[in-house]
Amino acid sequence: VHGGIAQGIGQALLEEVVFDDQGSPRTASLLDYLIPSIGEIPQVVTATTETPSPNNPLGAKGIGESGTIGSTPAVQNAVVDALSHLGIRHIDMPLTPERVWAALAAVGLKHRGGHD
Numbered sequence: 001v002h003g004g005i006a007q008g009i010g011q012a013l014l015e016e017v018v019f020d021d022q023g024s025p026r027t028a029s030l031l032d033y034l035i036p037s038i039g040e041i042p043q044v045v046t047a048t049t050e051t052p053s054p055n056n057p058l059g060a061k062g063i064g065e066s067g068t069i070g071s072t073p074a075v076q077n078a079v080v081d082a083l084s085h086l087g088i089r090h091i092d093m094p095l096t097p098e099r100v101w102a103a104l105a106a107v108g109l110k111h112r113g114g115h116d
Contacts, residue, residue, distance in 0.1 A: 001044075001046055001063065001066060001067045002041075002044055002046070002067065003065070003067070004064075004065035004066055004067025004068040004069075004071070005041070005044055005067035005068070005071045006036055006041050006067075007065060007067070007068045007071075008067060008068040008069070008070070008071025008072040008074075008075065009036050009040065009041060009071055009072075009075055010034075010035045010036045011068070011072045011093065011094065012071070012072045012073075012075035012076050012079075012093055012094060012095055013036070013040070013075060013094050013095050013096070014034040014035060014036060014040075014094050014096075015033065015034060015035060015094055016033075016034075016093075016094050016096075017033070018032075072093075075095070076091075076093060076095065079091065079095050079100070083100075083103065083104070086104065086107050086109060087107045088103050088104070088106075088107055091103045
């Protein structure tokens with residue numbers, strides 16, 4: 001579950017396949033394709049609820065990457081919600097600093113130094 005949550009956060013904030021003008025990938029390795037490290041992931045506390053499956057003798061169920069399903073939109077919605085008072089309703093993922101800044105600039109917010 002923790003790994004799935006980390007994947008979802010990575011999808012929302014960091015992970016993007018980028019191509020150059022000739023169609024060659026610019027994010028072809030882990031040097032260029034960013035994934036979150038432990039420093040970018042908040043502490044996650046989990047709780048278990050046991051509900052055995054009636055479909056097999058062990059009662060086992062697979063969960064896959066269930067943490068990914070909710071964490072990606074949760075991060076996306078949190079960022080957009082934090083900026084909604086400025087009129088921002090959408091930012092394409094990943095929510096890189098450049099994309100957030102572009103969204104701020106699009107609604108007319110300039111930095112306080114007086115320069116664009």
